[in-house]
Amino acid sequence: MYFGAKNISVSYGKEQVLKNLxxxxxxxxxxAIIGVNGxxxxxxxxxxxxxLKCDGxxxxxxQSLKKLSNLEIARKIALLPQSVQVPEEITVYELVSLGRFPHQRFMQQSLSQEDEQFIEKIxxxxxxxxxxxxxxxxLSGGQRQRVLITMILAQDSEIILLDEPTTYLDVVHQLDILKLLKDFATELKKTVVYVIHDLNQAARFADNMVVLKNGELFxxxxxxxxxxxxNLHEAFxxxxxxxxDTFTHSLMITGVKYG
Structure with a gap:
């Protein structure tokens, strides 16, 4: 297995959220990871x-990530969760530059020229x-989200994980970000995994799709x-x-029967 989960389970108290997945x-x-809320x-x-800690x-x-150091993992995997606390006085450039931390040498006090060039490029x-x-x-909510995504991309990790990366973005910027992530996978050979609610956008931009149902892989x-x-009927x-889609010829939902 290149990357993934093996027999993992996660519980919140007595509620088992993931079941031997x-x-x-x-x-x-x-x-793209899709599924109903919960x-x-x-x-x-x-x-x-x-x-999150998990069984499995x-x-x-x-090999298990448990065999790697935190720094080794940071160089391989970057994660943007839904909620990120950011110091109020930090500038956009300073925040994005934090993504270069896994690549800096021990006791390095400032960004290298290579770091600065990469940050500007991203x-x-x-x-x-x-x-x-x-x-x-x-910043506005949409601008802030774009900057956070930029920080994750600046980490230049092999695997990029994003939890609802298009939250707070208008439709134009949603398309921009999803296209950018697809370009990163194609041109820079990155592995990109994201949770997303918009099913049509998932179908348009993702190569692969994961559907969860009741904490299990559907x-x-x-x-x-x-x-x-x-599958959409059974899962949703x-x-x-x-x-x-008229322009991309990708699959899309064209009608929904409700009620």
């Missing part, structure tokens, strides 16, 4: 990013360079295999019709 993530692809999506992502194993290149790619001197506390595979009317309780 095994999942393999394909390298250098984008994977199905375990965010819990799975947090467990794979080692933000999180695997990277056929910030220009995410359209945050022009706000680099602004305080994060002064379906996993290529979007064309997983994103079917039957929706009667839908599928068609093709």
């Amino acid at each position: 095994t999942l393999s993530i394909e390298p250098e692809k984008t994977t 199905s375990g999506k965010s819990t799975l992502l947090r467990a794979m990013g080692r933000l 194993e999180i695997i990277f290149e056929n 910030m220009r790619a995410t359209n945050t360079w022009n706000m680099r001197e602004s305080k994060v506390s002064e 379906k996993s595979g290529k979007v064309s295999e997983v994103f079917t009317e039957e 309780g929706l009667d839908v019709t599928l068609g093709c």
Whole structure:
């Protein structure tokens, strides 16, 4: 297994949220995790990013993450959770630069020229360079989310995990970010995994799709295999019709029977 979970379970008190779940993530692809609220999506992502303790194993290149140091893991896996606490006085550039920490040498006090060049490159790619001197506390919700994503991308980890990365973004910026993440996977050979609620956007931008149901793996595979009317009915309780996006020809929900 390149990366994923092996027989993991997570409980909050007496409630078991993930139940003996095994999942393999394909390298250098984008994977969207979908499911109804409470199905375990965010819990799975947090467990794979080692933000939550779990029974079972999180695997990277056929070995347990428990065998790697925290610094080694940070160089391999970057995680952006839903809620991030940011110091009020920190600037956008300072926040993004924190992503370079795993690559800095012991006792290094400042950014290297290589770090600075990489940060500028990433910030220009995410359209945050022009706000680099602004305080994060002064940004709109959408701008702040874009900066947080930029910080994660600046970490330059092999695996990028994001929990609802398009939260607070308008539709134009949602499309920008999802395209950017797909480009990172394709051009920079990154493995990108994100939780997302918009099913059509998941189908449009992801290579693979994971569907959770009641804390268990319901379906996993290529979007064309997983994103079917039957699977959506079983996982979400929706009667839908599928068609093709006019521009991209990707699968999309064209009709929903409700009530």
